[in-house]
Amino acid sequence: MADEQQKKPEQKPAPTPAGEQKAAPPKPPARPAPPKPEPLDNELIRRLRARFSEAIGEATLDRKQAIVVVQPSRFLDVCDYLRTEEKFDFLTDLTAVDWYGREKRFDLILNLYSFSHNQRLRLKVPLGEDTHCPSVAGLWGTANWLERECFDMFGIVFDGHPDLRRILLPDGWKGHPLRKDYDILQQDVAWVKENLGIESGQ
Amino acid sequence: MEQTPSVSTTILGADEVILNMGPQHPSTHGVLRVKLKLDGEKVISSECIIGYLHRGVEKIGETRTYAQFAPYVDRTDYVAAVSNGLGYCEAVEKLLGAEAPPRARWVRTILTELQRIASHLLWLGTHALDIGAMTPVFYCFREREEILKIFEKYCGARLTTHAFRIGGLLYETYDGFEEDVKKFCHDFLSRVDEYEELLTENRIWIQRTRGVGILTADDAIAMGASGPVLRGSGVKWDIRRAFPYAAYDQFEFDIPVGENGDTYDRYLVRMQEMRQSHRIVLQAIDSIPSGPIAARIGKVLKPPPGEVYHSIEAPKGELGYYIVSDGSTQPYRLRIRPPSFVNLQVLDQMIRGLLIADVVAVIGTLDIVLGEVDR
Numbered sequence: 001m002a003d004e005q006q007k008k009p010e011q012k013p014a015p016t017p018a019g020e021q022k023a024a025p026p027k028p029p030a031r032p033a034p035p036k037p038e039p040l041d042n043e044l045i046r047r048l049r050a051r052f053s054e055a056i057g058e059a060t061l062d063r064k065q066a067i068v069v070v071q072p073s074r075f076l077d078v079c080d081y082l083r084t085e086e087k088f089d090f091l092t093d094l095t096a097v098d099w100y101g102r103e104k105r106f107d108l109i110l111n112l113y114s115f116s117h118n119q120r121l122r123l124k125v126p127l128g129e130d131t132h133c134p135s136v137a138g139l140w141g142t143a144n145w146l147e148r149e150c151f152d153m154f155g156i157v158f159d160g161h162p163d164l165r166r167i168l169l170p171d172g173w174k175g176h177p178l179r180k181d182y183d184i185l186q187q188d189v190a191w192v193k194e195n196l197g198i199e200s201g202q
Numbered sequence: 203m204e205q206t207p208s209v210s211t212t213i214l215g216a217d218e219v220i221l222n223m224g225p226q227h228p229s230t231h232g233v234l235r236v237k238l239k240l241d242g243e244k245v246i247s248s249e250c251i252i253g254y255l256h257r258g259v260e261k262i263g264e265t266r267t268y269a270q271f272a273p274y275v276d277r278t279d280y281v282a283a284v285s286n287g288l289g290y291c292e293a294v295e296k297l298l299g300a301e302a303p304p305r306a307r308w309v310r311t312i313l314t315e316l317q318r319i320a321s322h323l324l325w326l327g328t329h330a331l332d333i334g335a336m337t338p339v340f341y342c343f344r345e346r347e348e349i350l351k352i353f354e355k356y357c358g359a360r361l362t363t364h365a366f367r368i369g370g371l372l373y374e375t376y377d378g379f380e381e382d383v384k385k386f387c388h389d390f391l392s393r394v395d396e397y398e399e400l401l402t403e404n405r406i407w408i409q410r411t412r413g414v415g416i417l418t419a420d421d422a423i424a425m426g427a428s429g430p431v432l433r434g435s436g437v438k439w440d441i442r443r444a445f446p447y448a449a450y451d452q453f454e455f456d457i458p459v460g461e462n463g464d465t466y467d468r469y470l471v472r473m474q475e476m477r478q479s480h481r482i483v484l485q486a487i488d489s490i491p492s493g494p495i496a497a498r499i500g501k502v503l504k505p506p507p508g509e510v511y512h513s514i515e516a517p518k519g520e521l522g523y524y525i526v527s528d529g530s531t532q533p534y535r536l537r538i539r540p541p542s543f544v545n546l547q548v549l550d551q552m553i554r555g556l557l558i559a560d561v562v563a564v565i566g567t568l569d570i571v572l573g574e575v576d577r
Contacts, residue, residue, distance in 0.1 A: 035299040037508055062508045063296055089423055092513070093539040097526055109524065111511055111539075115423070115437070118444055122511065142426030145547045153260075168253035168576060177261055178535075 037062040044086065044121070052078055057126075067122045075125050076134040079110075083139050088112040088121060091140035094147060096127075096154045100180035104128050106156060110136070127156060135161040153178040217241050221558070225254050229332045229562040232572030236549070236561070243557045248550045252543075255576035263536030268294050268503040269368060271536065276362035278538060279574040281324050284317035284353070285516040287366045292447055293512035293523035294368045295497075297505040304491045306370035307449040312383060312486045313356070313365055314448065314514075315479040319390070320349040321517035322472050322479075326397060329469075329566035333410050338400055345393050348386050355382065368503065370496030383487050390480050398473060411465040415552040415564035418463055425551070426544045429519025430475065431568060434460035434468035441515040448514075453485045465567040472569075504531055518542050518569055538577060542570040 040061040045068065048056045055078065057069030070078050082088040092111040099105060104126035112121045127133055135158035137143040147158045148167040155176035158164055166173060174190075175182050192198060214220065224235035233254035239246045259278060263271050275290040276283035288310055295301060302310070327342035350360040355376050357365045365371075401407045417427065422435040432439060440457045442450040458474030460467025505527040513522030519541030526535040545568050553561050 035297075035506060035508060063299070063510050065509075065511060067509075091426055092520065093511070093522055093524065093537070095524060095537045095539075097535045109537075111522070111524070115439060120511070140426065141421075141424045142544060142547065145543065146426075149543075166253075168256045170253070177258060 035063045037067075040066055040068075042066075047086075048078070048081075051081065065120065065122060067124060069124045069126065072125050072127060072133055075123075076136065076139075078123070079136050079139055082112060082121070082123075086114065087116045088114045090115060091136070091142045091146075092120070094136070094143055094150060096150050096156055096178075098154060098178065098180045106131060106154060108133055108150070108156065131156045132159055133157070134159050135164075137161050152176070155179065214239070215241070218246065223558075223561070225251075230565060231328065231570060234546075234565070234570070234572055234575070236565075238558065238561065240558070245553050245556055245558065245561060248553055248561075250546060250549060252546070252572070253576050255572050257577065259577045260536055260538060263533050265532065267531045268505070268533065271533070272366075272368065273362070273364045275538070276364055277573060278540065278577055279321075279516065279518060279521070279542065279571045280362060281571055282317050282321040282517045283361060283363045284313050284365050285321075285514065285521065287364060288314050288448065289512065289514040289516065289521045289523055291366045291368050292514065293510055293525055294503070294505070295499075296512050297508065297510045297525055297527055298368075298499060298503065299506070300369055300497050300499045302370040302497055303494045304449070305493045306366075306495045306497075308486055308490045309371060309375060309495070310366060311449045311453075312483055312490075313353070315483045315486075316349045316352060316383070316386075318479045318517045319476050320346045322476050323349075325472065325517075325566075325569045326469075329563075329569075330401065330407075332562050332566045333407070335401065335404075335407065338397055341393065341396060341400075345386075345390065352379070352382050352386065355379070367496065369499040370494070372496070374495055375490075380487055380490075383483060387480055387484050387487070391477065394473065394476055394480075401469070402473075408466065410559075410563055411469060411567075413462070414465045414556065414560050415567060416462060416464045417548060417552055421548070421551065422463065425548045427519070427548055428541055428544065429515065429517070429569075430468055430471045431519060431545050431548070433458065434471045435463035436460055441513055441520060445513075447512075449486065450482075452489075453482045455479075455482050465563055468567045502531060504529060513539065516541055518571065518574070519545055540574045540577060542568075542572075542574040543577075546570050546575055 037060045040059040045059045052074055055071045055074035057071060059068045090113040092113050095109050097107045097109060099107060106127040108125040108127055110123040133156055135147055137147060145167060147161055148165060150156050151158060151164055152166045152169055153176055174187060219240050221238045221240050223238055224230040225233040235251040237249045259274055262274060272287060272290055275286040279286055323342040323346040327339035330338040353363050354360045357363050357373055417435050419435045419437050422432050422437060436459050438457050438459045443457060455478045458471045460471050507527055507529040509526040511522055511524045513520050521541050522539030524537040525533050528534040549564060549568060552564050
């Protein structure tokens with residue numbers, strides 16, 4: 001940091017930047033247009049829509065990656081269909097995003113992969129404040145720990161999970177850290193008061 | 203998939219006993235704690251207790267700029283920092299819609315493959331040490347040292363290197379980089395032969411590893427295993443081939459796979475992978491293109507709103523970064539998909555019915571790093 005600050009005043013008066021701009025016209029290709037999400041419509045999406053109609057929401061292609069919104073009501077059926085019929089047999093990742101302030105606050109994110117088609121697909125399941133969602137641990141064994149982590153960090157409750165406990169944080173932990181309204185300081189103060197019997201020095 | 207209640211809530215039979223292994227136990231490679239339910243010396247079931255090293259890296263990511271967060275990823279899988287950095291930098295580049303110039307991609311490939319060798323050497327040394335073979339660890343560290351010296355000369359650090367930057371590289375290769383890498387490569391294959399001479403046909407090694415910790419291909423896929431654990435079970439899948447990144451589409455290499463999915467096969471797969479990495483490095487070092495080492499992406503990174511999932515074939519398996527941008531200078535959400543965490547989940551399934559000594563072998567063969575499991 002210190003180095004950068006020192007360099008800056010030296011560089012500014014030097015005439016090189018202007019000269020460079022004239023001498024080097026191929027600047028535009030170095031900075032391509034920013035990627036934009038666009039609507040996605042392919043065979044797979046059409047098959048999904050035909051089968052599950054309104055449970056399949058918006059489908060987009062963002063940075064060449066397919067994303068489908070699935071409503072929680074038929075989430076488990078969609079997953080089962082994708083795994084058995086469409087051969088998305090590998091659950092790469094399961095996580096969530098907290099869109100604090102949005103009506104449906106959480107997005108549950110599933111990254112699926114199909115070995116036979118060498119294709120990835122991302123499912124997004126919008127969840128409200130009550131944060132209940134069916135568990136997919138029965139379909140992909142991977143989901144067992146990943147859902148536990150998601151519960152630990154976001155407080156999303158997976159109905160039907162065989163063993164839904166905290167995994168990374170201790171059992172007595174209060175709150176869910178990856179929520180946007182989580183306050184680490186408050187938790188520290190409470191812990192100090194309870195365990196040390198003093199007001200926190202923070 | 204068969205699911206069982208946690209060990210602590212089950213009722214014990216007359217001959218059964220609960221044994222606590224870790225978190226301070228040399229064979230658990232860090233702070234892994236395994237609760238074993240035993241009948242004599244036989245494992246009936248087990249439960250992993252993790253999180254001792256949890257630092258909230260994903261939460262930290264939300265309060266740092268994209269560039270500031272890069273050194274943090276080195277500290278997840280801290281024995282393969284270069285690979286972590288590659289995955290993160292490429293994920294942010296994808297988010298920005300930028301691409302590193304060819305020269306940067308070549309150097310990245312070389313350093314990442316060297317890191318894979320270094321990580322596998324550390325695995326081999328400690329794995330053999332766990333099982334009782336003292337010698338290999340000294341040999342492995344001898345070669346690993348050479349790689350770390352190259353890293354040190356290149357970027358000044360040996361372990362948490364922060365070797366790459368978003369958009370390319372910060373440092374040009376040093377004078378003599380090619381010679382150093384070639385010198386390492388010149389000796390390396392005969393060194394791998396040396397390790398294999400010690401272990402591959404060693405009767406004790408075979409007895410301790412063959413048929414131990416079997417994972418079938420179907421189970422490996424269902425449990426999300428990746429990397430050498432998946433390939434050891436016979437699934438020929440490598441992200442370097444499936445979704446080529448850096449400069450991997452330019453080089454020839456084979457994907458070694460096992461047959462039986464046991465500890466011995468995973469050992470063979472990793473030994474072959476070191477040879478393949480050596481092959482990639484040799485191809486790359488002779489063909490580094492000239493040109494700029496960093497793309498023009500500006501000093502302040504503000505990726506347009508959107509999201510990206512990018513994964514690489516790290517030494518441990520699929521290392522993925524899922525980043526959501528809201529258009530500001532900091533990630534809105536940054537998720538690390540850790541290969542060690544997901545691979546560790548199969549431990550329970552693999553050690554059932556085995557002896558305690560085999561548990562040590564199976565933990566070793568999974569090649570986990572707790573910094574990455576707990577993040």
